[in-house]
Amino acid sequence: MRYELYYWPTIQGRGEYVRLALEDAGADYVDVARRGGVSRMMKMMDAEKGTPPFAPPFLKAGKLVIGQTANILLYLGPRHGLAPKAEAQRLWVHQLQLTIADFVVEIHDTHHPLGPTLYYEDQRPAAKARTSEFLGERVPKFLGYFERLIHASGGPYLNGRRVCYADLSLFQIVEGLRYSFPNNMKRLERKVPRLINLHDKVAMRPNIKAYLSSDRRIPFNEDGIFRRYPALDR
């Protein structure tokens, strides 16, 4: 079965967490909107029947249409060796992914504190205030949590020696924070060596390595979740 991934074609965004899982798994998939399928994507969201998603990303898997990033990974994980099959462990990996999702919202809010429908340029002072709180309080708290889990499991991954989709997402978090806040990350990274090691391990996985150097990986840019605004990286 060939999966169909539906997500905005010019950004990594939330779709990237799904792309990384599909790529690491070597799954057969098509990134529909990147092949001219944006209008098809919009049409599926407007569907009267079935399970129309509120927003991209969503995945078509046979007859299923699955929305919400973490929900897609919940579905893909045990099918592709990226999550255990036992319920207790599946719930745990999903819990980690949902915590990452909470973090992603806060990352997005750094440049959009006054709401998603306004431009960054219209909310610069608020963005500066929010980012300061984010870098000072929230990043250490979130990254420190994951560092502690890797320490407890023995590493190199969140749950020890077996990778799961939440590890792939953490790789993306580190990549993105380095892109957005290069100055601050130099300092922040020193406190989370195990997380940085996890990032490096994921980057060296053969399918991920091939993906990152392919044109399927969209470069970071200032339309996505991770944006480089030097004024915010004081």
Place this chain on the structure above:
Amino acid sequence: MRYELYYWPTIQGRGEYVRLALEDAGADYVDVARRGGVSRMMKMMDAEKGTPPFAPPFLKAGKLVIGQTANILLYLGPRHGLAPKAEAQRLWVHQLQLTIADFVVEIHDTHHPLGPTLYYEDQRPAAKARTSEFLGERVPKFLGYFERLIHASGGPYLNGRRVCYADLSLFQIVEGLRYSFPNNMKRLERKVPRLINLHDKVAMRPNIKAYLSSDRRIPFNEDGIFRRYPALDR
């Protein structure tokens, strides 16, 4: 088995979505922190082993410790008749809950646009700007999405005649928005009659009705997610 729910004892917050499910199901549970167990809750979050949650709420179910509101409901749903057992439908109900969770973040951001560790009093102008965008753009979009789903299913609930945990959460959303924005909701409610009908149906469910009139239901207040700040309800 008696469930143990761990959540802040003085607010509805995110714990309320779990409380509503446990109450509707007539499940045997104890709200630990409300029985003097706050330090026990903090200790479980600091655990070196097992599955320490990043934040409350979390549920202890036998040996399992499950964090993240939507994840707890994913676990409880099929066990208590609040979600179908078949995978496709379970994923759909979970997708709806995750969309509600996204909405809850935006609701919280109305009074905390500059970040969760600052006080509302220190971010009033930003809160006003964010709330204006929220009421004008986001509330109609989210409520309209759920209205459309109820219409498509035939109602009265999201998936037709059988209630699911996401319906209970939508009840809470309407209750909370009415508490926070009574003036605006008068106007906004007119466009979503099916959602209001769903809210009324949930309120009349015997176990929910008994819960709402009990002292187990914590009143809304200005420490939770839904806060009544008249300056924001223009």
